Amino acid sequence: MKLKPLADRVVIKMVEAEEKTKSGIILTGSAKEKPEVAQVIEVGPGGMVDGKEVVMTVKPGDKVITSKYSGTEVKxxxxxxxIVRQSDILAIVE
Amino acid sequence: MKLKPLADRVVIKMVEAEEKTKSGIILTGSAKEKPEVAQVIEVGPGGMVDGKEVVMTVKPGDKVITSKYSGTEVKxxxxxxxIVRQSDILAIVE
Amino acid sequence: MKLKPLADRVVIKMVEAEEKTKSGIILTGSAKEKPEVAQVIEVGPGGMVDGKEVVMTVKPGDKVITSKYSGTEVKxxxxxxxIVRQSDILAIVE
Amino acid sequence: MKLKPLADRVVIKMVEAEEKTKSGIILTGSAKEKPEVAQVIEVGPGGMVDGKEVVMTVKPGDKVITSKYSGTEVKxxxxxxxIVRQSDILAIVE
Amino acid sequence: MKLKPLADRVVIKMVEAEEKTKSGIILTGSAKEKPEVAQVIEVGPGGMVDGKEVVMTVKPGDKVITSKYSGTEVKxxxxxxxIVRQSDILAIVE
Amino acid sequence: MKLKPLADRVVIKMVEAEEKTKSGIILTGSAKEKPEVAQVIEVGPGGMVDGKEVVMTVKPGDKVITSKYSGTEVKxxxxxxxIVRQSDILAIVE
Amino acid sequence: MKLKPLADRVVIKMVEAEEKTKSGIILTGSAKEKPEVAQVIEVGPGGMVDGKEVVMTVKPGDKVITSKYSGTEVKxxxxxxxIVRQSDILAIVE
Structure with missing residues (x-):
């Protein structure tokens, strides 16, 4: 199954951070401070949303930071x- | 009886998931994790809604994901x- | 007395459902599941409502479903x- | 003293219902179900209200039904x- | 000191009602039902307010009725x- | 340090009232009724604010009255x- | 990693105030009154935001004061x- 977001919606996935310590041990997720970064998976077409023209500026693969508690979780x-609105995306992490 | 939604309304029906396990037993609904997918049954005509032009982009048969708690249930x-507004539909599942 | 709704208002009346069981007994209202259908009695003229042009698309005699708890009850x-706004009418039942 | 409502305001007065029973006894107000009808006394000039053009469609003498709890009571x-806004008037009773 | 209200603001002063009883005794303020009438003292220039053109229609000396609890009291x-917005003034008393 | 307010923001400072009594004693601030007047220190450039053109009408040195509890205090x-929006300024005191 | 804010977003960092006392002792952060000043790190492109044209007027390096509690903290x-909207920035400190 694949999600095709409507309008100004964007499908994102929280990034399971993985990091090698100097000693070579790999730490994932809960073993360290929770990362606040998500990856863009699918991007809606934009266009007229609630009577206003929205141009999509994020693209699949972008690492992004969103407003806390925004969006709907789906499995x-x-x-x-x-699934968030593009306006809930605050910044791209480069 | 048939429901003809007005304006930007869309009639959807929660999908009763059915899945065969490897042993051949069929699991429905409550026996497994609740699916979050609904099927579009009828689509309103769109047009001017609250002073804004709305173009309908979903069609009967589409499998969709909606905002939790949105819409009015009818029997x-x-x-x-x-019955939801099209703007409550987050994504189409393909 | 007759009600002439203003602007985008619509006067509706809950339908007292009546249904014959196979044995011929007639069941009304409280004896079975409450129907959620109302009948349109009078329709306002539409026009500019709160700065937005509203075209009335329901007509007297239509059977409709409205948002729960919307409208003002009058005797x-x-x-x-x-009395509801047309935008509180979700769908026509055919 | 006379009230001249501004903008889209309308001055109304609850109608003290009076009704003869068959035996000739006159029942007023509290002796029976409270009527929900008011009479229009004065009508504002309409015009631009909150940036939107409002045309007044009620006139003094009209019997009207308003949203419950709307308006400001004055003595x-x-x-x-x-004193209500015209948009708080739901229907004219004829 | 003199107050010059900005935009669509209006400076009003509650009227201290004074009334002669038939016996010639003068009743003021708290001795009888609180009057709900205020006098307009100063009127702002109107113009663009929150993106909307506002024309001032009250003038100093007008006796007015305002929404209860609206405005800011100053000494x-x-x-x-x-100090109220003109839109908080419901009617002029003549 | 100097504050340069953005958009329709205005920097104000509560006026420490000073008043000579007839006997020549000087009363300041807390010794008498708290004045509700502030002095304008800096004025933003105005312009497009939230999609609406705002023209600044107050200037440094003006004595003003603001809505209670509006604005952000800074040291x-x-x-x-x-720091308040110009729309939180109700009147100029002359 | 570097944050590239979207639309009218601005990335700021609270300034760790540092101040030499006359005796030459350096006081930082918690040792004195908390400064309310932040430094602009990155500025979004502006443009159409929620249907309104936004021009960015702050630039990296500006010292700014923001509404209390506005924005999302990220690490x-x-x-x-x-990360705040530019409209949450009240003034530039010079």
Whole structure:
């Protein structure tokens, strides 16, 4: 299954951070401070949304930071995604 | 009876998930994680809604994901439906 | 007395459902699941409402479903009616 | 004293219902179900209200039904009036 | 000191009602039902307010009725005034 | 340090009232009724604010009255200022 | 990692105030009154935001004062930043 977001919606997935310590041990997720970064998976077409023209400026693969608590969580094929409006995306992390 | 939604309203029906396990047993609804997918049954005509032009982009048969708690539940001929605005539909599942 | 709704208002009346069981007994209202259908009695003229052009698309006699709890109940000559905005009407039942 | 409502305001007065029973006894107000009808006393000039053009469609003498709890009650020369916006008037009773 | 209201603001002063009883005794303020009438003292220039053109229709000396609880009370040189928006003025009393 | 307000913001400072009694004693601030007047220190450039053109009509040195509780208090070099929107200024005191 | 804010977003960082006392002792942060000043780190492109044209008027390096409690705090590479809308910035400190 694949999610095709409508209008100004964007499908994102929280990034499971993975980091090698100097000693070579790999730390994932809960073992360290929760990362606040998500990856863009799918981007809606934009266009007229609530009577206002919206141009989509994020693209699949972008790492982004969103407003806390924004969006709707969904589970597709056992994977958890979040669907947000593009206006809930605060910044791209480069 | 048939529901003809007005304006930007869409009639959807929660999908009763059915899945065969490897052993051949069929699991429905409550026996597993509740699916969050609904099927579009009827689509309103769109047009001017609250002073803004709305173009309908979903069509009957589409599998969709909606905002949680959005819409009004109705029972017609013993069948439960939900009537939502198209803007409450987050994504189409393909 | 007769109600002439203003602007985008619509006067509706909850339908007292009546249904023959196979054995011929007639069931009304409280004896079965409450129907959620109302009948349109009078329709306002539409026009500019709160700065937006509203075209009326329902007509007297239509069976409709409205948002729960919307509208104002009034009693005229002992009959109970509800006055709603057309935008509170979700769908026409055919 | 006389009230001249501004903009889209309308001065109304609750109608003290009076009704003869078959035996000739006159019942007023509290002796029976409270009527929900008011009479239009004065009508504002309409025009631009909150940036939107409002045309007044009610006139003095009209019997009207308003949203419950809308408006401000005032007492002028011992008489109680209510001042509402025209958009709080749901229907004219004929 | 003198108050010059900005935009669509209006400075009003509650009228201290004074009334002669038939026996010639003068009743003021708290001795009888609180009057709900205020006098317009100063009127702002109107113009663009929150993106909308506002034309001032009240003038100093007008006796007016305002929405209850609207406005800000200020004390200038020991005198209490209330500053309201013109849209909080419901009617002129003539 | 100096504050340069953005958009329709205005930096004001509560006026520490000073008043000579007839006997020549000087009363300041807390010794008498709290004045509700502030002095304009800096004025933003105005222009498009939230999609609406705002023209600034107050200027540094004006004595003004603001809505109670509006604005953000800041302390710069030990001095307390309040930053408000021009629309929170109700009147100029002359 | 670097944050590229979207639309009218601005990335700011609270300024860790540092101040030499006359005796030459350096006081930082918690040792004195909390400064309310932040430094602009990155500025979004502006443009159409919620249907309104926004021109960015702050630039990286500006010292600014923001509405209390506005914005979202994020931690990137162990450093804490706040992402605000430009409209949450009240004034530039010079």
């Amino acid at each position: 597709i094929d056992g994977e958890a995604y979040t | 017609i001929d013993g069948e439960a439906y939900t | 005229i000559d002992g009959e109970a009616y509800t | 002028i020369d011992g008489e109680a009036y209510t | 200038i040189d020991g005198e209490a005034y209330t | 710069i070099d030990g001095e307390a200022y309040t | 990137i590479d162990g450093e804490a930043y706040t």
